[in-house]
Amino acid sequence: MRPFRHLCLLSLLACLGACGPNQDPEVLTLGGPFEFTSQDPARDGFVYTRLQVAESLLEVDDAGRLLPGLAQGWAVDDDGLTWHLRLREKVRFHDGLPLDADAVVRALEIARRKPGVLRSAPIVEIRAEDRLGVAIRLARPYNPLGALLAHYSTVILSPASYRDGSEVGWMQGTGPYRLEAFDPPHRIRVTRFDGYWGTPARIPQALYLTGHRAESRALQVMAGQTDIVYTLDPASLDLLRRQKDIRVHSDAIPRTIQIKLNAGHPFLAERDARLAMSLALDRQGIASHLVRVPGMEANQLIPPALADWHLDDLPPIRRDPERARRLLADLGWRPGPDGILQRAGQRFRLTLVTYADRPELAVVATAIQAQLREVGVAVAVGIVNSSGIPSAHHDGSLQLALVARNYGNVADPLSLLAADYGDGGNGDWGAMGWRNEELPALLRGLEAERDPARYRADARRIARILAEELPVIPVLFYTQQTAVAARVRDFGFDPYERNYRISRMSFASP
Structure with a gap:
């Protein structure tokens, strides 16, 4: 950390400390980077599963295996076309209404009409079989359905949650915490739900705060203003690790920092051009x-x-700038007077955009800019809202984007990969302007494949195609950095980022 910045951080820390630490024994305070604007699961459901307000039919363990959730069991017919789910007995929503099949059918029907993972599923019908039985009939076998039923956009809400048919007026879930205060885009308060069907929460209340810069969040936990801070910036890690009353947890999660690129751009259409850019990167140094x-x-x-x-x-992909230069030279690129490559009167100049929600992305983007410059590729770096990347994908203006792609968004990444690399090869966060004839057929085949060995073999064939063709360039596997105040006991991290597990936590005795 540069001395000037270090002094600024310490000065701000002193100011925060003067405000007094948060030692309320009833309230756990959490800080994160992601803002929210609604109570709609299709848009902001991740907030409510993390705070354990809303729950899904199925859950996911740390290894990605499906577990019972609100459904205590499920079975699939031999032809793969109908899933049968059995709901738990004696589950109540926060408004006191009982969980039953009709409520589940309504919530899933609303979810499949909105943007979200259920739209990709070939569902023909969702119906109640009896009071606690739900059947989902498919047009064709679709293995990812179980993972989709564990996704935040498919949580089950009380019928009283909805107004005007499908809009959420006030979220009434089934979790160990109920929604008490909703102040978008920065603040949510939840309170323990004493009628919870499972193990009750230990901490009475939790307060979620968002919208602050990463440096500010780190300083808040150092000053005792916040108990847990998720998604730390790299510059704060050393300072946080030196604090005796804070623990920093580093957890690998199924997310990859990668360069999404427009393979339809004339500079990026050749596979060897993409390979050269990959070889220019010093991944070990960045990490x-x-x-x-x-x-x-x-x-x-x-x-x-x-x-x-x-x-x-x-x-491993080792940095090899000499080979990168040879590959680009073979494609007709020659250094200009300033070292930037030129071909047919055009300079090899591109724009790389990224977003601030993941604080390390801007730092990595700057390093990529410098490393590509060494092989003759000029890159301008810009910071946009994360929504600006799919928007630029759709209007065709995107050239390069550094993103942190969550491959654990659902327990089985098949549906996500089909969206990113399936028919057309154009996914909002995946390929752009790239086609491969074999890969879409493999993805479609896996939707119905029930033999685990064949599933694994075809999944790995897909992984190899992506590694060889480089429609997207991998940079780093993601590690989630979390700072936790010493008074918090039993902290745990969900690698699929579905659940903050706050109901398992407690406070140390004063």
């Missing part, structure tokens, strides 16, 4: 010195946690 988590350099898109989709035999 060790900038992000400060050695060993997280990525040699493929899918992280090791998603074992069916990860290639264990793939070697």
